Amino acid sequence: MKAIIYYFSATGNSLKVARDLAQELNGAVVYPVTKALKENQDESYNALGIVFPVYMFGLPLIIVDFLKYIKVRPGAYFFSVATLGGLPGRAHSLAKKILCKRDIKLAAGFSVLMPGNYTPLYGAIPNEQQEKMFTNEKNKIKNIAEYVRLQKRVTIEEKPFLINLLLYKLLYWAGSRTIPDSDKGFWINDACTKCGLCEKVCPVANIRLKEGRPEWLHNCQHCMACLQWCPVEAIQYKKSTSGKKRYRHPLITAQDITGQR
Ligand SMILES: Cc1cc2nc3c(=O)[nH]c(=O)nc-3n(C[C@H](O)[C@H](O)[C@H](O)COP(=O)(O)O)c2cc1C
Numbered sequence: 001m002k003a004i005i006y007y008f009s010a011t012g013n014s015l016k017v018a019r020d021l022a023q024e025l026n027g028a029v030v031y032p033v034t035k036a037l038k039e040n041q042d043e044s045y046n047a048l049g050i051v052f053p054v055y056m057f058g059l060p061l062i063i064v065d066f067l068k069y070i071k072v073r074p075g076a077y078f079f080s081v082a083t084l085g086g087l088p089g090r091a092h093s094l095a096k097k098i099l100c101k102r103d104i105k106l107a108a109g110f111s112v113l114m115p116g117n118y119t120p121l122y123g124a125i126p127n128e129q130q131e132k133m134f135t136n137e138k139n140k141i142k143n144i145a146e147y148v149r150l151q152k153r154v155t156i157e158e159k160p161f162l163i164n165l166l167l168y169k170l171l172y173w174a175g176s177r178t179i180p181d182s183d184k185g186f187w188i189n190d191a192c193t194k195c196g197l198c199e200k201v202c203p204v205a206n207i208r209l210k211e212g213r214p215e216w217l218h219n220c221q222h223c224m225a226c227l228q229w230c231p232v233e234a235i236q237y238k239k240s241t242s243g244k245k246r247y248r249h250p251l252i253t254a255q256d257i258t259g260q261r
Pocket of ligand 1: 011
């Protein structure tokens with residue numbers, strides 16, 4: 001089986017899942033969505049996975065774009081893997097709908113619980129709890145790899161159905177179009193050392209430096225990479241992130257995230 005796993009990741013959860021899955025699948029290719037969107041695609045893969053974080057109970061906008069763009073060989077096994085802090089909403093269903101319009105079948109949609117990274121609402125969970133989630137993630141990835149090897153068609157994992165549907169309708173359906181401009185809420189405090197890491201880790205090049213300090217360009221994915229990777233926690237979002245513990249996957253580096261571009 002020739003397999004490729006595409007990913008989009010701000011704080012490393014989705015990248016770690018993509019790497020672990022690739023390892024279980026005997027060295028499948030791991031490739032960033034951000035780069036794939038700019039290139040012609042190799043259509044020789046017979047298994048394709050896409051790993052992404054759930055945003056507002058739906059899909060990151062860049063994943064929507066990618067699903068409209070990706071080239072898939074007829075008959076290939078195509079699956080999605082969502083990483084999430086609590087509930088998947090309708091992320092897989094939305095992916096399925098977009099693909100269906102292009103006559104591509106989503107064979108399976110897996111959901112993997114990971115530490116949440118939405119600092120405007122909550123700080124990072126304690127390290128011991130994170131470790132438990134990482135152990136569960138390893139087991140879950142083994143199961144997913146088994147399904148992929150057997151090319152099984154599986155019901156998409158979006159339970160409980162009604163709550164996920166309601167949250168999706170309330171938040172994503174209504175709010176997703178405001179995401180590109182949501183960076184107007186970011187600001188920096190006096191701790192900024194002008195190191196420029198925020199500009200490098202932004203997966204979609206939405207930050208430019210002016211006299212060493214970040215300026216956001218209003219093409220944001222709202223992924224929080226800039227805020228999470230700032231080494232001195234100078235980047236804040238509105239009034240809700242000061243003093244909240246930041247989150248980054250402990251086995252993923254800033255270079256891994258900058259490598260997406
Ligand atoms: C803008 C935003 C919205 C999010 N919305 C959800 C959500 O609706 N449901 C959920 O379970 N987690 C949500 N999360 C948490 C992430 O999906 C989760 O932490 C994910 O694993 C992060 O992946 P990454 O480290 O690869 O970026 C959200 C995070 C962000 C930044």
